[in-house]
Amino acid sequence: MTNSSEAEPGLAGRAETVASFAHEVTLLSRLQHALHSNPALVPLIVLVISILVFGALLGGKFFSSFALTLILQQVAIVGIVGAAQSLVILTAGIDLSVGAIMVLSSVVMGQFTFRLGLPPFVAIACGLALGTFIGFVNGWLVARVKLPPFIVTLGTWQIALAANFLYSGNETIRAQEIETQAPILQLFGQSFSVGGAVFTYGVIAFIGIVLILAYVLRHTAWGRHVYAVGDDAEAAQLAGVNTRKVLISVYMLSGLICAFAGWVLIGRIGSVSPTSGQTANIESITAVVIGGISLFGGRGSVLGMLFGALIVGVFSLGLRLLGADAQWTYLLIGVLIIAAVAVDQWIRKVSA
Amino acid sequence: MLNKLLLGTAFCLAAMSTGTFAQDAVTACLITKTDTNPFFVKMKEGAEAKAKELGVNLKSYAGKIDGDHETQVAAIETCIADGAKGILITASDTSAIVQSVQKARDAGLLVIALDTPLNPIDAADATFATDNFLAGELIGKWAAGKLGAEAENAKIAMLDLAVSQPSVDVLRDQGFLTGFGIDVADPNKWGDETDPRIVGHDVTAGNEEGGRKAMENLLAKDPSINVVYTINEPSAAGAYQALKSIGRENDVTIVSIDGGCPGVANVKDGVIGATSQQYPLQMAALGVEAIKQWADDGTKPTPTEGKDFFDTGVKLVTDEPVDGVESIDTTEGADLCWG
Numbered sequence: 001m002t003n004s005s006e007a008e009p010g011l012a013g014r015a016e017t018v019a020s021f022a023h024e025v026t027l028l029s030r031l032q033h034a035l036h037s038n039p040a041l042v043p044l045i046v047l048v049i050s051i052l053v054f055g056a057l058l059g060g061k062f063f064s065s066f067a068l069t070l071i072l073q074q075v076a077i078v079g080i081v082g083a084a085q086s087l088v089i090l091t092a093g094i095d096l097s098v099g100a101i102m103v104l105s106s107v108v109m110g111q112f113t114f115r116l117g118l119p120p121f122v123a124i125a126c127g128l129a130l131g132t133f134i135g136f137v138n139g140w141l142v143a144r145v146k147l148p149p150f151i152v153t154l155g156t157w158q159i160a161l162a163a164n165f166l167y168s169g170n171e172t173i174r175a176q177e178i179e180t181q182a183p184i185l186q187l188f189g190q191s192f193s194v195g196g197a198v199f200t201y202g203v204i205a206f207i208g209i210v211l212i213l214a215y216v217l218r219h220t221a222w223g224r225h226v227y228a229v230g231d232d233a234e235a236a237q238l239a240g241v242n243t244r245k246v247l248i249s250v251y252m253l254s255g256l257i258c259a260f261a262g263w264v265l266i267g268r269i270g271s272v273s274p275t276s277g278q279t280a281n282i283e284s285i286t287a288v289v290i291g292g293i294s295l296f297g298g299r300g301s302v303l304g305m306l307f308g309a310l311i312v313g314v315f316s317l318g319l320r321l322l323g324a325d326a327q328w329t330y331l332l333i334g335v336l337i338i339a340a341v342a343v344d345q346w347i348r349k350v351s352a
Numbered sequence: 353m354l355n356k357l358l359l360g361t362a363f364c365l366a367a368m369s370t371g372t373f374a375q376d377a378v379t380a381c382l383i384t385k386t387d388t389n390p391f392f393v394k395m396k397e398g399a400e401a402k403a404k405e406l407g408v409n410l411k412s413y414a415g416k417i418d419g420d421h422e423t424q425v426a427a428i429e430t431c432i433a434d435g436a437k438g439i440l441i442t443a444s445d446t447s448a449i450v451q452s453v454q455k456a457r458d459a460g461l462l463v464i465a466l467d468t469p470l471n472p473i474d475a476a477d478a479t480f481a482t483d484n485f486l487a488g489e490l491i492g493k494w495a496a497g498k499l500g501a502e503a504e505n506a507k508i509a510m511l512d513l514a515v516s517q518p519s520v521d522v523l524r525d526q527g528f529l530t531g532f533g534i535d536v537a538d539p540n541k542w543g544d545e546t547d548p549r550i551v552g553h554d555v556t557a558g559n560e561e562g563g564r565k566a567m568e569n570l571l572a573k574d575p576s577i578n579v580v581y582t583i584n585e586p587s588a589a590g591a592y593q594a595l596k597s598i599g600r601e602n603d604v605t606i607v608s609i610d611g612g613c614p615g616v617a618n619v620k621d622g623v624i625g626a627t628s629q630q631y632p633l634q635m636a637a638l639g640v641e642a643i644k645q646w647a648d649d650g651t652k653p654t655p656t657e658g659k660d661f662f663d664t665g666v667k668l669v670t671d672e673p674v675d676g677v678e679s680i681d682t683t684e685g686a687d688l689c690w691g
Binding site: 061066067070073074077165169170171172174175176189191198200265268269270271273274275276277278316317320321323325326327 | 388557559561564568569573590592593596597618621
């Protein structure tokens, strides 16, 4: 063995630094990086700006605790369904059946109480179980049979909606009957006020669900697995994640949350109406997308969805108070959706 | 070869069907927008009962959802092929359906529009419908009567159906305003009125959820609203929930239109002050009778005098009658209600 310096004399004057890219740290790239690590930041900024703009235009009428908490009440249902939608979209899936699960579950809760005469809390448990079951069917078809989520939930959406109309006969259960016989069904419609700000239990449930999910997704093994499956299912499997189990559990939890939204819905509208929630799937996807959750899966935060839902609520109420035609709301929300996805694409280009 | 075979089979089937029905019964078709809305469910019940009574063979078709035009076109074609004598239709797309309706009339069928007039109205042989303008006018007059002198200072919320402003939406809205004594500007659209008593118009999609949200939006605009017009009873129930959440359910007058059983029960409970009741069962039963008549001796139904359609009637249901507006109470209303 000879000394290495003798064997490679040419290396004596070699450069000591390792090869690297010239990395220009501009303000823009720093922003890009910050947004990449905090996906809820963009919708939060948009939300704050839109509140300030409408506040400036409308003054006290909009900037009152009444109006601001009203927005929370108006987005609570879509927000809860949006939390379920967020879970599924984080796994690179999509759930078109959310609204149908919600309304079918609320109908089951109502009809089991009034037609079958079950105690209300049993009927509520049945509704929640049914939602979870439909979620299981979705998850099983996606994870086991390997059908695309779009197709699976397109199917279960129609099935649940048709079952809803067939079972209910499109009968509305009136608020007054529920009030006297099964007030627990309207639990989430009850409210308390803190100095002019009105909070319903539904709003508390909405914020609670989002915070719990945000914690679980960030700090538990299951939560990290959900992100891993959405980011790259194959890599996750190779790393030892049981992807099927994770997928099925995600759809089941989504179904359960939607069924819960059905309960909250009864509180909100007072009655059990089979015609509610027809557009909840599209509205929840809108909230998720504006909230900066990537439709390609694995990136985004459920807090972003909360801000996304609030942005839609702020625009709807703000524009109505300004006296604008309701069509302007839809137009602007359309612009927001495209802008949100464009920003998402830009952030994805960040060098990690 | 295959074509000939198919053609042959089609002929056989056509011959068979016309043959059998010519022998035993007149065939009539009922085509509704959906078969989930209680209004259309009741319409179907009415038609079926009358058909049974007259020995008419009734076939029912419905779109999958409101606005499902293609299914209705297919249903008309099926009825023509079936050798039916007449068609009763509530069209989803009142303009686009005209071509198919003309095809049916050319083939010798009597076509009657139920509830929803076609565009133009004379595209059908006859129209059996509620006078929606009158329905609105009745609740408008009642609301003005109930407020008395205070009508001058009313704060009115208008909860309409949809931004696309379908004719029923416009007729009810403008009817209400006319009845209340407000200048409607252009009677062919809502939202162009300048009377300061109108706080605003918002849309409800005709359900509880939309009714609550629209009411909340208008309350945010002006919390002193004391009169609420609603396009139908589910949206009225939603509006009531919004008022209740701020403790104003007892000092606001809500009026509505439809006369469904839950709606009449809501009038009885004081949720809704008054509602205009329409009669879908009657529409369908009269329609079946007209087709039978047409099949028997070729006479067509004639429209109500002074109107371009056959008015199937509307009544105001309330437990607080006011002077000068004819009404029935909720007990009678409950006997006549649908859905």
